Amino acid sequence: MKIMPNRMDRGFFKYQKEFENKALAVLRSGWYVLGKEVSSFEEEFASYVGTKYCVGLASGLDALWIAFRLLHIGAGDEVIVQGNTYIASVMGITMNSATPVFVEPDEHYGMDPLEIEKNITSKTKAVLVTHLYGMASRMDEIVAICKKHKLRLVEDCAQSHGAKFNNTMTGSFGDIGCFSFYPSKNLGAFGEGGAITTNDEGIAKACKVFRNYGSQKRYYNEVVGTNSRLDELQAGLLRVRLSHLQDLTEERVKLAQRYDEGINNPIIKKPVLANGATGVWHQYVISCEARERLIDYLNDKEIGTIIHYPVPPHLQECYQYLGHQKGDYPITEKIANIVLSIPMYNGMTDEEQDYVINAINDFR
Ligand SMILES: *Cc1c(COP(=O)(O)O)cnc(C)c1O
Numbered sequence: 001m002k003i004m005p006n007r008m009d010r011g012f013f014k015y016q017k018e019f020e021n022k023a024l025a026v027l028r029s030g031w032y033v034l035g036k037e038v039s040s041f042e043e044e045f046a047s048y049v050g051t052k053y054c055v056g057l058a059s060g061l062d063a064l065w066i067a068f069r070l071l072h073i074g075a076g077d078e079v080i081v082q083g084n085t086y087i088a089s090v091m092g093i094t095m096n097s098a099t100p101v102f103v104e105p106d107e108h109y110g111m112d113p114l115e116i117e118k119n120i121t122s123k124t125k126a127v128l129v130t131h132l133y134g135m136a137s138r139m140d141e142i143v144a145i146c147k148k149h150k151l152r153l154v155e156d157c158a159q160s161h162g163a164k165f166n167n168t169m170t171g172s173f174g175d176i177g178c179f180s181f182y183p184s185k186n187l188g189a190f191g192e193g194g195a196i197t198t199n200d201e202g203i204a205k206a207c208k209v210f211r212n213y214g215s216q217k218r219y220y221n222e223v224v225g226t227n228s229r230l231d232e233l234q235a236g237l238l239r240v241r242l243s244h245l246q247d248l249t250e251e252r253v254k255l256a257q258r259y260d261e262g263i264n265n266p267i268i269k270k271p272v273l274a275n276g277a278t279g280v281w282h283q284y285v286i287s288c289e290a291r292e293r294l295i296d297y298l299n300d301k302e303i304g305t306i307i308h309y310p311v312p313p314h315l316q317e318c319y320q321y322l323g324h325q326k327g328d329y330p331i332t333e334k335i336a337n338i339v340l341s342i343p344m345y346n347g348m349t350d351e352e353q354d355y356v357i358n359a360i361n362d363f364r
Pocket of ligand 1: 059060062085086130156158159180182194
């Protein structure tokens with residue numbers, strides 16, 4: 001049986017008619033950028049996350065760099081970020097000429113609150129938390145530390161739509177929550193998309209101006225902004241997906257439970273949520289010291305896997321200028337060497353999943 005790491009077609013066909021009807025309605029409306037679909041999506045997503053405002057943008061990366069721009073974080077400022085995040089989190093910081101200060105993650109692949117306090121300097125302005133793999137970080141401790149030290153808090157929720165800590169949605173804890181709607185994300189568009197969420201009216205207003213060339217009134221520009229508009233087609237399709245997100249998330253939680261219960265190979269480690277955290281299982285990430293052999297073995301059985309991520313940001317070529325070396329972040333580097341994302345997608349059948357579970361359990 002051939003099993004791919006992700007199947008975005010399944011998520012489409014599940015609600016095919018609804019998606020197609022919405023796409024046709026937008027095409028026929030004659031209005032394609034910043035219209036009713038975008039403003040309705042913004043309202044509905046803010047309500048879903050539990051923030052007062054949501055502003056649609058063109059991508060998750062845009063949400064990140066615009067977030068730091070709106071918080072006036074730039075040259076000479078430091079932002080504390082976990083070392084095992086996706087490159088976009090870090091680029092959101094460095095695109096503003098601010099300096100990322102990497103810290104080691106906790107055993108749940110999330111931000112370690114103890115590491116934040118150890119790394120605060122007079123230049124520290126903000127903390128960026130990534131709820132990696134869709135597992136919420138320990139937000140009670142993190143929020144308390146940010147309050148105590150008067151640090152801004154930004155959440156990278158590109159993988160965590162719907163994940164909660166102590167019953168509160170990720171994306172509503174900090175000054176700004178940053179979301180991506182890249183097609184493979186839990187709330188995926190059919191192209192590019194992103195958004196910020198916030199309770200700060202000033203930030204929401206400034207973001208709406210910034211995303212549209214710094215203009216509120218057409219052809220009058222208040223600030224040097226950018227073009228980062230969520231388009232009507234994507235917003236409309238996202239509204240369809242959002243209306244089913246609860247079900248889609250529950251389906252992923254069930255899949256994760258089946259993996260938790262089914263995988264019992266002593267040389268495979270399964271992911272563990274922090275106390276108080278929920279997961280929406282953007283990825284189901286196991287770890288194994290013999291990872292390369294495991295990948296080959298699964299490949300032979302036509303089971304596709306992905307490494308999220310093989311090279312941590314501090315060792316990427318693009319960040320050589322930061323001056324980090326191999327060995328600087330042993331936990332982060334170890335994670336990059338042993339993690340493996342196994343197939344996880346809406347529409348995965350029990351038969352497909354059992355095939356994966358049995359293959360993993362038979363690995364020696
Ligand atoms: C996908 C992702 C992003 C970037 O989102 P894009 O929409 O691809 O720009 C940022 N951070 C994390 C953790 C992601 O997974």
